[in-house]
Amino acid sequence: MxxxxxxxxxxxxxxxxxxxxxxxxxxxxxxxxxxxxxxxxxxxxxxxxxxxxxxxxxxxxxxxxxxxxxxxxxxxxxxxxxxxxxxxxxxxxxxxxxxxxxxxxxxxxxxxxxxxxxxxxxxxxxxxxxxxxxxxxxxxxxxxxxxxxxxxxxxxxxxxxxxxxxxxxxxxxxxxxxxxxxxxxxxxxxxxxxxxxxxxxxxxxxxxxxxxxxxxxxxxxxxxxxxxxxxxxxxxxxxxGTEHPVNARPQAPHASHKGSFGDVAVVGGEGLAARGMGMTGAAWLAARAALHGGAGRVMVALLDEGATTAPPWPELMLRRVDALDWPQLTAVCGCGGGEAVRAVLPAALARAPRLVLDADGLNAVAGDGALARALRARADAGLASILTPHPLEAARLLQCTTAQVQANRLAAAQALAGRYACTVVLKGSGSVTASPGELPVINARGNARLATAGTGDVLAGLIGARLAQGLTPHQAASSAVQAHGAAADHWPAHQALTASALAAALQ
Ligand SMILES: NC(=O)C1=CN([C@@H]2O[C@H](COP(=O)(O)OP(=O)(O)OC[C@H]3O[C@@H](n4cnc5c(N)ncnc54)[C@H](O)[C@@H]3O)[C@@H](O)[C@H]2O)[C@@H](O)CC1
Ligand SMILES: [K+]
CATH class of the missing domain: 3.40.50.10260 (YjeF N-terminal domain)
Structure with missing residues (x-):
């Protein structure tokens, strides 16, 4: 025993x-x-x-x-x-x-x-x-x-x-x-x-x-x-749980350069002007997490027409969406993306070799048959995709109710992975990572302190960083979920957990 x-x-x-x-x-x-x-x-x-x-x-x-x-x-x-x-x-x-x-x-x-x-x-x-x-x-x-x-x-x-x-x-x-x-x-x-x-x-x-x-x-x-x-x-x-490497970097050869660890582009953050709801913070959080998660270079393409904001962290680079070199990128799409992300998705789905789809990116796919077909077609084209829905987003993607998703989270995650032929992280207590042909992984780490705004964006960015560093989608997703939870488990008891501080604490 x-x-x-x-x-x-x-x-x-x-x-x-x-x-x-x-x-x-x-x-x-x-x-x-x-x-x-x-x-x-x-x-x-x-x-x-x-x-x-x-x-x-x-x-x-x-x-x-x-x-x-x-x-x-x-x-x-x-x-x-x-x-x-x-x-x-x-x-x-x-x-x-x-x-x-x-x-x-x-x-x-x-x-x-x-x-x-x-x-x-x-x-x-x-x-x-x-x-x-x-x-x-x-x-x-x-x-x-x-x-x-x-x-x-x-x-x-x-x-x-x-x-x-x-x-x-x-x-x-x-x-x-x-x-x-x-x-x-x-x-x-x-x-x-x-x-x-x-x-x-x-x-x-x-x-x-x-x-x-x-x-x-x-x-x-x-x-x-x-x-x-x-x-x-x-x-x-x-x-x-998983025993995948905490971070791919420690095993990297000495003669590495910033290109060795992959470029991550976060595409999201609808501006205040679009619908009166500024959500650029979500994109910055994902980008910061990608940076601390070990990506070589991190770019942010804000869905905020005409914004001239300087990056809140100087390591991050701003890009216009039309200047993204999709075939070279790991794209993290959707964080705070609002309605604006829908217009970007056809290019991201068709061209990004590695794609993490979160939040509004998922809602767009759930509501648009052409986008859903494009997502499913990625597997046949050898392109890697990871979806990170919470139970409500999963319900939209499965066209069922949240209660039905929660009634059997393992089965729901596997059903989604099968339907879209990709890796799925169903978030919530005991997050489930499922991929076609792989043993699903239930995460044992994390606690209720993660139930605060922005932690999902941080997770998406971290998954993107691991995918960019060469882990398989299943490894990238399951190990990132574990690291994200472990960071919360090790959080000092007297300190508030904020998404921004969590992104900086990632390993
Ligand atoms: N038979 C054996 O040699 C072994 C049995 N084991 C034990 O046996 C358990 C399984 O035993 P059982 O198959 O007898 O099942 P349980 O003892 O778990 O439950 C069966 C009983 O619960 C009642 N029940 C089921 N659903 C109910 C509900 N919604 N409301 C009210 N009553 C309900 C059934 O009428 C039945 O009386 C394992 O969980 C484990 O503890 C283990 O020790 C392994 C070895
Ligand atoms: K019991």
Missing amino acids: HAISLERKHALHSVAATRTLEAAAAAGLPAHTLMRRAGAATARLALALAPHARHVWIACGRGNNGGDGLEAALCLHLAGRAVSVTWLGEPDAAPADARAAWQRASEAGVVFAPGPPTDLGPGDLCIDALLGIGLSASALPGGGPPRHAPSGALQELLQALRTSQAMVLAVDVPSGLDADTGQYADGFAPDSIPMAPRHTLSLLTLKPGLFTAQGRDACGSVWLDDLGCGALAPRATAQL
């Missing part, structure tokens, strides 16, 4: 892949072995997390997740801890493994109670073994069977877990969270994020839903125990 380090990459497996692994592992082991291992691992982690707990309360559901909780109760009881269990199951209706666990726990004298002890305090521990992957029903955006709201007893136990002052250890997955998508099933979402510390012990595999959408907030710290079956794991469904 180990804590999941966000510095390393990890394989993620869907519920279906985990079930395949479970069946293969169970076939080669004596009955009930996996559940006993799961219970023992849960008990070990419980003892390590709360060594001084006066009381451990375990809420167990009707299925095998509850069985894991019963096995953990037995281990903790045998270790001399004060344990009580609230079990929603019935011996006659329980699955075989869980029934066997109940029998062993009962015979050993584990205490069963209708609810939690009334005096659970901050030093105590709750174990959430109500629902695991049995809840999951992965579906493409908008699909999936309707789900029923939790019953009264289940709802009460969930509430008790969420309002307790004691630390909560979730077995396999926080109850009610879909392990594939990171979304709560109907009726299961908490009213607010619980205050007590939270841990999740994922069993057999790490699942994608633990790290995207609501997963990060639901899980707290994530641990993994492969129950001794890691060698049998099938092909991964996705990957958490």
Whole structure:
């Protein structure tokens, strides 16, 4: 068992892949072995997390997740801890493994109670073994069977877990969270994020839903125990994090010059005159990020007719759009581009060998079939394209609702990558990078401080810099997303995070 380090990459497996692994592992082991291992691992982690707990309360559901909780109760009881269990199951209706666990726990004298002890305090521990992957029903955006709201007893136990002052250890997955998508099933979402510390012990595999959408907030710290079956794991469904170089430059030969690291041109920043909304800051932010991200030269083509602004940073060069040498450039198009970007897109789509399309550039493609076809045609012409939508922009591109995108972020990103034959970064909690023929990457870095104006422009610029330095689109996008998040994770606690300072802090 180990804590999941966000510095390393990890394989993620869907519920279906985990079930395949479970069946293969169970076939080669004596009955009930996996559940006993799961219970023992849960008990070990419980003892390590709360060594001084006066009381451990375990809420167990009707299925095998509850069985894991019963096995953990037995281990903790045998270790001399004060344990009580609230079990929603019935011996006659329980699955075989869980029934066997109940029998062993009962015979050993584990205490069963209708609810939690009334005096659970901050030093105590709750174990959430109500629902695991049995809840999951992965579906493409908008699909999936309707789900029923939790019953009264289940709802009460969930509430008790969420309002307790004691630390909560979730077995396999926080109850009610879909392990594939990171979304709560109907009726299961908490009213607010619980205050007590939270841990999740994922069993057999790490699942994608633990790290995207609501997963990060639901899980707290994530641990993994492969129950001794890691060698049998099938092909991964996705990957958490990336080990691509932080920055391509440190490996560059000594005899490098500014042309060695590529030219990035940021095209965006609609002027105040066009529609009364000046958005040139977005273009400058992207350009600054490209500069700090290691691009050799960075140009800015503002969509601001007649503007004579000097660059706010002297390393940046101004260009008129008609003076851009497209075939030599990595173009970052759309940041603050407003309506004006639409007129530039035909040239950018047709001529830029490497293109990052952000914000208004994406909205323009979503609303114009000819631009969408031009984008899709780039792959056949050997031109690299990266889209960086947030969920609303992704919904426009997929012609669905934001809720449908968020219902399965991994599937939505893959659907977009397929539709436009390019790399896609679906932003939001647990950003997903997907490319045709590549394992999708879920980003584990970053935090809510990134939810401030301009950070998306910074990301687009950084991706452009990495693409210009020769990384593949998938590497450029996934590694930039990780570096962007890591910069936020390392941000000094007492300092406000602004997009401009973030751009300067990039590595
Ligand atoms: N069988 C085994 O040997 C192993 C099982 N394991 C555990 O077993 C879990 C999966 O077990 P199950 O397949 O039994 O599934 P779960 O125990 O996760 O859930 C199944 C139960 O939840 C109920 N349920 C599902 N959706 C509901 C909803 N929306 N509202 C109310 N109730 C709902 C079902 O009626 C059923 O009683 C894993 O998450 C893991 O914890 C692991 O320990 C690996 C080994
Ligand atoms: K659980």
